Every structure is written in C-alpha cells, then in structure tokens.
Amino acid sequence: MKKIHLLLVKAFIWPFITTFFVVMFILLMFFLFKWVDDLIGKGFEWYTILELMYYASAANVSMALPLSILLSSIMTFGSLGENYELVAIKSAGISLQKAMQPLFVVIIILTIGSFLFSNYMLPKANLKFGSLLYDVRNKKLSFLIKPGVFNNSIPNYSIRVDKKDDDGTLHNIMIYDHKGNGGIPKIIMAKQGLMEKTSDGKFLVLKLKDGVQYEEQANNSGIYNPRQIFYRNRFKETEPRFDLSSFEMNRTDPNAFGNSTPMLNLKGIARKQDSLTKVLDTFNRNTGINMANNFKQNNIAKGYTKIKAPVKKIDDVILKTIPNGSRKQSIENAFGSVSAINQSLTNDAPRAKDLTGEIIFARIEYQRKFTLAASCILLFFIGAPLGAIIRKGGMGLPVVMAISFFLVYHILTTVAEKSAREGSLNPIFAMWIAVIVLSPLAAFLTYKATVDSALFDVNYYKQFFTKLFRIKQRQP
Structure with a gap:
C-alpha cells in the first residue's frame, strides 16, 4: 500500500512542479507585454526589472497554483490510465477514492500553504510590487536624442x-x-x-x-x-x-501604500472594513440630519394669547393656503431649499458611492483569501477523476481539458466579482459562486471515474449512435 502511495505522489509531484513553473513563466510574459512600454527606454538597472518581475510572479501565484494543480492531476491520472497502471491498482482491490487519498493529503498541504501565502506573504509582495511599479511608471524617459525631433526631456x-x-x-x-x-x-x-x-x-x-x-x-x-x-x-x-x-528614480516608501486593501492580511482587512462601515454610517447620519433641517418649520413666537385658533387644513394645492402677497417669496424660498438639497446630494453622493465600493472591495478581498485555498481542492477533484476517465497523459488532450475547465472557473469568478463590485451580487456569494457551481461537477466526475464510465470515449458514442440508427431503420 505504501509503495502505491509513493508511486502516486511521485507521479504527481514532477508534473506539478513543471506545470507550475511553465504557467508562472507564461503569466510573467503577459506581465512584461503589458508593461513593456513603461520598462523599455527608461534607463533602469537590470536588478530593478528583476525585482519587479519577482514581485509580479508572487502576485501571479493565485492564478498559477490552481491551474497547475488541475493540469498536473489530469496528467497524472491520465498517464496512469494510459499505461494501464490505474487498472492494475484497481485490480489489487484499491478503489479510485483510496488511490486519491495520498494525493489528497498533498493537496491539503498545498491548500494550507496557499492560504498562509495569501494571508501573510501575498500582501507584502503586493505592497512591494505596487510601490515599485508606481516608481517605474512615474520615472521620466531617459535622455534619448533622436535626429530631427525636439527633445524636451530636460526641464527648461x-x-x-x-x-x-x-x-x-x-x-x-x-x-x-x-x-x-x-x-x-x-x-x-x-x-x-x-x-x-x-x-x-x-x-x-x-x-x-x-x-x-x-x-x-x-x-x-x-x-x-x-x-x-x-x-x-x-x-x-x-x-x-x-x-x-x-x-533619478526615487524609491517611494512602501508604507505609503500600506492601507490599500490587497496589501492587507485578514486582520487588516477586517479592521479596515469596520472603520469604513463606521465612517459610512456617520456620513449617512449627518447627511440625513442636514436633509431633515431643510424640511423643519421655523416657529417664531410673537407673544402669548388666550385665543385658540382653529387648525388650518392644507389643501392639495399648497399655494391656495398662502396669502397672495407671500406666494412669490414662498416659491423663491422653496426653490432655494430644493437647490440647496440638490447641491448637497450632488456633493455627497460620490463620497457615499466611494465608501460603499471600498467596503464591498474589502469584503471581496477577505473572501479571496479562502477561495484560493478552496479552489485548489475543487480543481483537484475535477482533474483527478477527469484524468482517470480520458486516460490520456502528456501535454495534449489533458492541457486542453484543463484550460477549458479553468477558463470556466476563472470566467465565473471574474464576472461574479465584477457584479459584486457594481453592487449587483452579494460579495460573499460572488466569490464562492464558482466553487458552488463546479462542486456538483466534481462529484459527478468522481462518481463516473469510480464506476469506470466511458464519458469521453469517442468509440463508445460511435457505437451508441450506430445502434440507435440501426434500431430506427428496423422500425417500419
């Protein structure tokens, strides 16, 4: 039993390491293509660019780790199925669930490591990356003289x-x-x-x-x-x-970006969310008080009298209850009050919208710490049974299947996150919607792999449709 566990772990580790670094390299190339205009032609030292790439690679772990787990699990079980090693394991009385147990332990270790990384290391990497990228983008062009063109790089x-x-x-x-x-x-x-x-x-x-x-x-x-x-x-x-x-590129103090939400751990995000909620509540309360003051009646005591005046009923048309000589002044006062309310709301609405958006973003980042860890487990339970079903190893079909499922996961997460930041979805539900949607798929694939289903066997579907057509032809 221990030898089989060791065989499975060895078969998983090397594809995981290989795919992880390949994905990290591809994402790093995407980063360079995106910021090449800000890096080329500014006279940076080579170590500055390497430092920026180092911090960028740390920020890309959140995407590279789940994809590499999905891809390596498909490759591992696909290769075992293609070489009939998985059949030998099942013939020895070991079910697919038991065969997945040692790899599940490895995934749990990676999950715990990814959570600790996203909570402690990733905020620091984002902090360094943000401050260094700010300096890079704001550094002036190096003095490059081009013939026939006036160069204004040097002030004055x-x-x-x-x-x-x-x-x-x-x-x-x-x-x-x-x-x-x-x-x-x-x-x-x-x-x-x-x-x-x-x-x-x-x-x-x-x-x-x-x-x-x-x-x-x-x-x-x-x-x-x-x-x-x-x-x-x-x-x-x-x-x-x-x-x-x-x-000269003056390095900005990274602490100047320390209050940004992606650069905080769970405790920092919770404290920031509480402080933002208090600020928003105070802001809404003060706004409500200011609005209410415009609707209060100004009572002026002219003296005391024992005469009891009857209660005056106000008609639907308020101007009828106002004397003719005071109607113009009343309209002007009402117009001034409405203008003041409109101006106040115009000034206060952007502030309230910004505070609400920051609170939503803080809730999203808080849940992101957990969804990264959960995605590792989810994609493993999609990749492992999928590899056992397709029974193909290498970088061909497994890569296509892995990228397809990861795109579904990534698109669901991205669209839901965007909807949450716009206020259309609850931030907690939005960050977990991909896990909720794909979990039944993972359970279905695990069941099909356990019963040796020919879910992706082309010959099975050919035989099925051939029999179906023959039955139709025999019917009168």
Missing part, C-alpha cells in the same frame, strides 16, 4: 540635432534655453557636439564646437522697444551642463 531645455553618429557625435545642434531671462529663450546653435556624463552621473555635459549663441535682453516695461539689445556670441568650444537629477 529643447534640443534638436540633424544627425547622430554611432559614436555619439551630434551634428547641426540647436538648443533652446527657456530658463530665466523673462521667458525669452536663449538659442545655441553648433555644427558639432559630443554628449557625455560627469563621473558622478548628476550632470550631462554637451561639448559643442563652432557655434553661436543668440540672446535677447528682456524688457521690464512690457512695451516693445525697437532698440532692444540683442546679443550674439560666437564660440569655438563650449560645454553647457544639464542637471539630470529629475531622471
């Missing part, structure tokens, strides 16, 4: 060259210096130049040769003066410096 300067050699030599250079001089730019033109950085990398030095500098004196009075001073200086060589401090 516009640089254009006609030609650029492979060794970095520039030809026919034109520089507009917008710094100072009352908004009137200085113009520098040179026939040739060479671009270099200082040893500390803080300044860009442009060694210009055979050029001229034009400068016009600013007029303080703001009136055009035809005798305004105009300078023209010719030079053989000059070396203007440009500050490159704006091109």
Whole structure:
C-alpha cells in the first residue's frame, strides 16, 4: 500500500512542479507585454526589472497554483490510465477514492500553504510590487536624442540635432534655453557636439564646437522697444551642463501604500472594513440630519394669547393656503431649499458611492483569501477523476481539458466579482459562486471515474449512435 502511495505522489509531484513553473513563466510574459512600454527606454538597472518581475510572479501565484494543480492531476491520472497502471491498482482491490487519498493529503498541504501565502506573504509582495511599479511608471524617459525631433526631456531645455553618429557625435545642434531671462529663450546653435556624463552621473555635459549663441535682453516695461539689445556670441568650444537629477528614480516608501486593501492580511482587512462601515454610517447620519433641517418649520413666537385658533387644513394645492402677497417669496424660498438639497446630494453622493465600493472591495478581498485555498481542492477533484476517465497523459488532450475547465472557473469568478463590485451580487456569494457551481461537477466526475464510465470515449458514442440508427431503420 505504501509503495502505491509513493508511486502516486511521485507521479504527481514532477508534473506539478513543471506545470507550475511553465504557467508562472507564461503569466510573467503577459506581465512584461503589458508593461513593456513603461520598462523599455527608461534607463533602469537590470536588478530593478528583476525585482519587479519577482514581485509580479508572487502576485501571479493565485492564478498559477490552481491551474497547475488541475493540469498536473489530469496528467497524472491520465498517464496512469494510459499505461494501464490505474487498472492494475484497481485490480489489487484499491478503489479510485483510496488511490486519491495520498494525493489528497498533498493537496491539503498545498491548500494550507496557499492560504498562509495569501494571508501573510501575498500582501507584502503586493505592497512591494505596487510601490515599485508606481516608481517605474512615474520615472521620466531617459535622455534619448533622436535626429530631427525636439527633445524636451530636460526641464527648461529643447534640443534638436540633424544627425547622430554611432559614436555619439551630434551634428547641426540647436538648443533652446527657456530658463530665466523673462521667458525669452536663449538659442545655441553648433555644427558639432559630443554628449557625455560627469563621473558622478548628476550632470550631462554637451561639448559643442563652432557655434553661436543668440540672446535677447528682456524688457521690464512690457512695451516693445525697437532698440532692444540683442546679443550674439560666437564660440569655438563650449560645454553647457544639464542637471539630470529629475531622471533619478526615487524609491517611494512602501508604507505609503500600506492601507490599500490587497496589501492587507485578514486582520487588516477586517479592521479596515469596520472603520469604513463606521465612517459610512456617520456620513449617512449627518447627511440625513442636514436633509431633515431643510424640511423643519421655523416657529417664531410673537407673544402669548388666550385665543385658540382653529387648525388650518392644507389643501392639495399648497399655494391656495398662502396669502397672495407671500406666494412669490414662498416659491423663491422653496426653490432655494430644493437647490440647496440638490447641491448637497450632488456633493455627497460620490463620497457615499466611494465608501460603499471600498467596503464591498474589502469584503471581496477577505473572501479571496479562502477561495484560493478552496479552489485548489475543487480543481483537484475535477482533474483527478477527469484524468482517470480520458486516460490520456502528456501535454495534449489533458492541457486542453484543463484550460477549458479553468477558463470556466476563472470566467465565473471574474464576472461574479465584477457584479459584486457594481453592487449587483452579494460579495460573499460572488466569490464562492464558482466553487458552488463546479462542486456538483466534481462529484459527478468522481462518481463516473469510480464506476469506470466511458464519458469521453469517442468509440463508445460511435457505437451508441450506430445502434440507435440501426434500431430506427428496423422500425417500419
């Protein structure tokens, strides 16, 4: 019995490791394709890009782990069925459920590990990934000179060259210096130049040769003066410096993103949800009080009297009960009150919508910690019996079946989550709807695999339809 358990575990582990890293690689390529415009051409160090890919791969575990479990379980039992090893195991008196027990223990370990990872490691990875990606996306383009195009990457300067050699030599250079001089730019033109950085990398030095500098004196009075001073200086060589401090990527403190919901564990999400609920309740209560104040009657005591006035009944048309001289003022007051209510609701509605959306998102992220673990068990009970039924190993049919079922699971989860964030579904039900829908399918496949059903056997269906057609032909 122990040898069979060891055989099954070994048959599962290697496909699982292989498929896990293959899926992680594919998802990482998708990440690079998505953010390639923000990574290429910005002068990043290689270790910065590797660090970003490392954090991105940690964030992709939530999708790679269930898919790899589904794919490896189909491949394992499909290979056992294709090589008649599963038949030998059943002939020894071991049912499919008992054969699945050692792998179920492995899946439980992976499930517990995935829950601990999503609760403790994933928030930290999301925190590092979010802060680093923010810095990457907000870093300015590196100074790339393109011939025939004005480059405005350096603040207060516009640089254009006609030609650029492979060794970095520039030809026919034109520089507009917008710094100072009352908004009137200085113009520098040179026939040739060479671009270099200082040893500390803080300044860009442009060694210009055979050029001229034009400068016009600013007029303080703001009136055009035809005798305004105009300078023209010719030079053989000059070396203007440009500050490159704006091109340095300053790393943002990750704690600045620490209150974001995907970067919190279960306790943090629960505390944030409670605080958001209290803020929303206070906001709704204050809004209700402000709205009620617009409908209160202003009572002004004019003195005391023993005369009892009869109760005045207000007709459907309220204006009839108001004296003619006060009707215009009453309409203006009512219009002002309605305008104030409308303006208040217009200002308060976005805030209430944002708070409600944050509470829903917090509830979704709270349930996501558990659905990741539950999906590992669910997809195993879909993949293992499915592999025993199709009896095909390798990367052919098992991959197609695994991707098909995973797409169903992923689409159900994505659509339900989107509906929950829009307020159409309960967040708890939305995050568990894929598990609820696919659990009967897992039980059905397990039953069919136990009774050796030919559910995906093409020959079985051919024989069935052939017999059906023969019966129809024999009927008069």
